[in-house]
Amino acid sequence: MEKRVTILMPNGRRQNVGVKPDMTLLEILETASGKHGFDSDEHCLKFHNKELSLTQQFRFSGLPNNCVLEMETTEKRRTLSNVLVCIQLTDGTRKQGEFTPGSSVWHVVQQLCSEQIEAYASPIIIYMRSEVVGVERMQQTTLKSLGIIEGRAIMRLVDKKPEELKTQANVYKPPSEAKSKAADADDQPSTSRSAIGGAGGGGFALTNDMLKSLKRSAPAEKSSGEKTDAAVEAEKSAEAEQPKYDWGSSSGYTLHKSKKDDQNEDDDDEDEEENAGRPPPVVNIIGPRNAILFSLDAANRHNDDLPDSFFDLTVNDLKMVLRDLKRTASGTEDAPLLTANLRELNRQTAMLAKLNQYKDCVLRIQFPDRNVLQGIFKPHEFLAKVEEFVRGFLATPSEEFQLFTIPPKKVLPPTETLLELNCVPNAVLHFAFVEDRLNAETNCFLQDKYLTQLTSEEGALFAVQKYRIHKASVSSS
Structure with a gap:
C-alpha cells in the first residue's frame, strides 16, 4: 500500500507527499517546500502541535499513514554545522572525523578509510536501516539526505554483495514429510479461531488441543496429594533470582x-x-x-548445535508459560501502591x-x-x-x-x-x-x-x- 502524508502549508493549502520507510522527515519538508516556493530552513514540521525531529526516518518517527503534518515558521533560521561521523569497519575498528552535512558519503569514506576501501570489491555503507550500495550511490548520497545534519552519527562499512544483504542467516526449516489425508484430518486442530494468540510475546499460540492436554494433566497432579512444606521450600529456592x-x-x-x-x-x-x-x-x-x-x-x-527436539513445545513448557503469565498479571494488577518510604x-x-x-x-x-x-x-x-x-x-x-x-x-x-x-x-x-x-x-x-x-x-x-x-x-x- 502506498504511504503518504498531508502537509498543511502556511498559505492554507494542503500538499500530499509520497513517502518511503527510509525517507527522512527533512526530505518530506524539502519536497513540500519546493512545490510551493518556501524555504525549508525557515520552517519545521509539527504533529499535534509537537515539533518533530527532522533527522529521523519515517519508519522510526511513529507517524501513521495518511497523517496530517503542520508546516510552521521557526523562530530562528536553521543553520548547518559540522557533524562528527564515525565509520566502523568489519574488524571492529572505528575511525571518525568532522564533515559538513553537504558532504557525500563517498567523500567521508575516502577521507577516513582510504586504505581499506581499495581492497573492497562491493563496499556498502549501512546507517540505521538505510543501505548505500556501490560507489555511484555513495557519490550521489549526502549526509543531509540520510538525516545527519547535527550532532554525531556512526556508520558501518562492509564488503558484501547486494544480494547477500537480503539473505537471513541462522534460519533452517527441515522439509516436512508428506502425510496422508487421514493423518492430516486427525492432527488438524478444531478451529483456527480458538487459538489464544500472543502468550505474552512468547512466539506461539495456545490452541484447544494444548489446553485439553493441560486439563488432562491437572487431575493427575491433584491426585498426587498436596505438597509438603519441604517441597514448597525447595521450589522457592529453585525460583530464587539468578x-x-x-x-x-x-x-x-x-x-x-x-x-x-x-x-x-x-x-x-x-x-x-x-x-x-x-x-x-x-x-x-x-x-x-x-x-x-x-x-x-x-x-x-564453541556454539553447540541444539537438537531439533529442543525446540518442540511440551506440556511442561506450557505450564511454565501459563505460570509466568499469571505471575506477571498478578504482579501488575494486584500490586499495591507504594510510597517513597516503602x-x-x-x-x-x-x-x-x-x-x-x-x-x-x-x-x-x-x-x-x-x-x-x-x-x-x-x-x-x-x-x-x-x-x-x-x-x-x-x-x-x-x-x-x-x-x-x-x-x-x-x-x-x-x-x-x-x-x-x-x-x-x-x-x-x-x-x-x-x-x-x-x-x-x-x-x-x-x-x-x-x-x-x-x-x-x-x-x-x-x-x-x-x-x-x-x-x-x-x-x-
Whole structure:
C-alpha cells in the first residue's frame, strides 16, 4: 500500500507527499517546500502541535499513514554545522572525523578509510536501516539526505554483495514429510479461531488441543496429594533470582562442592569421569585480589548445535508459560501502591538480603582493546577501591579514567559502594580515559609485563569457581 502524508502549508493549502520507510522527515519538508516556493530552513514540521525531529526516518518517527503534518515558521533560521561521523569497519575498528552535512558519503569514506576501501570489491555503507550500495550511490548520497545534519552519527562499512544483504542467516526449516489425508484430518486442530494468540510475546499460540492436554494433566497432579512444606521450600529456592553473570558454572573444567558427607564419593567419581583426560586450565595471578588478565579475542567459543527436539513445545513448557503469565498479571494488577518510604525500605531489604547471601563479588573490567581484567572485591567496598586496583595495571597510571556500564552508558561514581551500584555478585565494567584523544591514540592500555601473562577465559572461570569453593569450605569448617 502506498504511504503518504498531508502537509498543511502556511498559505492554507494542503500538499500530499509520497513517502518511503527510509525517507527522512527533512526530505518530506524539502519536497513540500519546493512545490510551493518556501524555504525549508525557515520552517519545521509539527504533529499535534509537537515539533518533530527532522533527522529521523519515517519508519522510526511513529507517524501513521495518511497523517496530517503542520508546516510552521521557526523562530530562528536553521543553520548547518559540522557533524562528527564515525565509520566502523568489519574488524571492529572505528575511525571518525568532522564533515559538513553537504558532504557525500563517498567523500567521508575516502577521507577516513582510504586504505581499506581499495581492497573492497562491493563496499556498502549501512546507517540505521538505510543501505548505500556501490560507489555511484555513495557519490550521489549526502549526509543531509540520510538525516545527519547535527550532532554525531556512526556508520558501518562492509564488503558484501547486494544480494547477500537480503539473505537471513541462522534460519533452517527441515522439509516436512508428506502425510496422508487421514493423518492430516486427525492432527488438524478444531478451529483456527480458538487459538489464544500472543502468550505474552512468547512466539506461539495456545490452541484447544494444548489446553485439553493441560486439563488432562491437572487431575493427575491433584491426585498426587498436596505438597509438603519441604517441597514448597525447595521450589522457592529453585525460583530464587539468578545472578546477572553466572561465571562460576561456565568453565569447561568442573568442580563440585557437596554439602553431605555421604555424597562426597559420588561427586568425586563424577568429577573424575567429566574431567578425564583434561588438565586443569592454567591460571596466572598477576596481582592482588586474585587479579587475572585474559583477552576476548583469544577466547575459544564453541556454539553447540541444539537438537531439533529442543525446540518442540511440551506440556511442561506450557505450564511454565501459563505460570509466568499469571505471575506477571498478578504482579501488575494486584500490586499495591507504594510510597517513597516503602519503596526505599524494600530496596534496603533487598540489599541486605543480597549482602547476607554474597560475601564477595567478581568484577571484570573490559578495556577498548578487548583485554579483560578480573578481580574479587567485597560488596561494601567503594568503587574508588576498584579504580585504585585498575590504576596499578595501567601503562599510564597518571591519566584520569572512568568506569561505566552499558547499555545505556552510565558512568559510575567512585563514592558509592559496589552493592549500591548493583555489582553484586558479578558485573562487567567498561574502561575509558576521560580524554577521547587517549582512547583513540593509545594502543596499549595495560603494562607490557602483564600482557605476557595472559590467562585463558576458561582459566578465569575456573579461578572464580575454585575461589568460591575454597571460601565455602572455610566458612563451613
